Amino acid sequence: MIGPLTNSSLSGCVSFRELLLHYQVSSLFKYKKRSRFVSGSRLSQALLKVYADIVHRVTYLLLLQINYLITMGGSMIDDDWELASSSSEVRTVVLVGRTGNGKSATGNSILRRKAFKSKTSSSGVTSTCEMQRTVLKDGQVVNVIDTPGLFDFSAGSDFIGKEIVKCMDLAKDGIHAVLVVFSVRTRFSKEEEAAIQSLQTFFGEKISDYMVVIFTGGDDLEDNDETLQDYLGRECPEPLKEILHLCKNRVVLFDNKTKDEKKQVEQVHQLLSLVDMVVAENGGQPYSDEFLAELKQGAMKLRNKREEVESLKGYTKQEILGLKEQIYRSYEDQLRRITEMVELKLRETTQRLEKKLAEEQAARLKAEQIAQAAQLKSNDEIRQLRESLERAQRETEELRRKSERCTIL
């Protein structure tokens, strides 16, 4: 433990905290300023704004986590890593879905405690990604990440996928399963369809291999004497069918209201069996990406260095503490670098998007010009044809009149 370091670490991080505050305050302003966008020439500008907003928010989230790690004196990072590396039984699952579908309630059912704020609670809904952990009776550790309404944004499907990157920061060890939460109490919407598409766009097609569908509202079905199969038989639009097909029908029904302990255990058991299936089908490899890998590497380095220092002989306690402080500061620097890398990556994405949008806009403009020119040309041709026709009619008339005069004569 490097508990005694906490105070000195904190005092060394005043400027970092100011940075965090800056992001926190400006995030609030940015959020308030965001408006709903429409298509047309303002689309590219609007999307760029949205992406800038994401860059900002992801940075804020990373800073928030760094701040958390700092205030925890660093021990948290190491423990997390040791736990993850020593136990193959760790499962990290992420709940995604439209606000109100029951993500937080499902998270609480999995954890068997009220860890996440659900809508009915007076303290409101989930506003940012949050991770909670539970240890099952058999020793399996389950990390549950709850997310805010990633399906609620109306600024384009790509954007929704981008929001999800935030929670990846919480899942250093990779994501074992993405739990897509729907509710039998609300109709499957176009937005939900778009959100799944964006999930795939952002994470790549392989994300389907990690998806498990959860339907909440099992109590409602039970009240109507219906099973999930009955429900899907009458209420399964084509896009939902496709989603179920994509995730090989890994679907489970949850009743988050039940007080029946047997039912509570059984539904979580069913879900975790599906998660196990996902893990097995993916050869035990959780979903990961480049910056997740970087975070993991940093945590591993920190652990090794700390172990080295702890095994040093002939140093005073004070000297060991000093060395540990140095190591921790270098880890902080690394976290900052990763934050910068993420910012850069997202900025590059923004630029790529900007370029793509500009190209699309130029192509659209060109197509419009060609269509306009074609229209003008065809108008001109029609006019010429009409004139020729009229001329021909006049000439025919003239000839007819002449021939009539000839007949009379």
Ligand SMILES: Nc1nc2c(ncn2[C@@H]2O[C@H](COP(=O)(O)OP(=O)(O)O)[C@@H](O)[C@H]2O)c(=O)[nH]1
């Ligand atoms: N009847 C019933 N209500 C549920 C169920 N799951 C969630 N809810 C309710 O749905 C509302 C939204 O739940 P919440 O977990 O906040 O949704 P989130 O926005 O997706 O996190 C709350 O009022 C929950 O009590 C369920 O299985 N049955």
Ligand SMILES: [Mg+2]
């Ligand atoms: Mg919630």
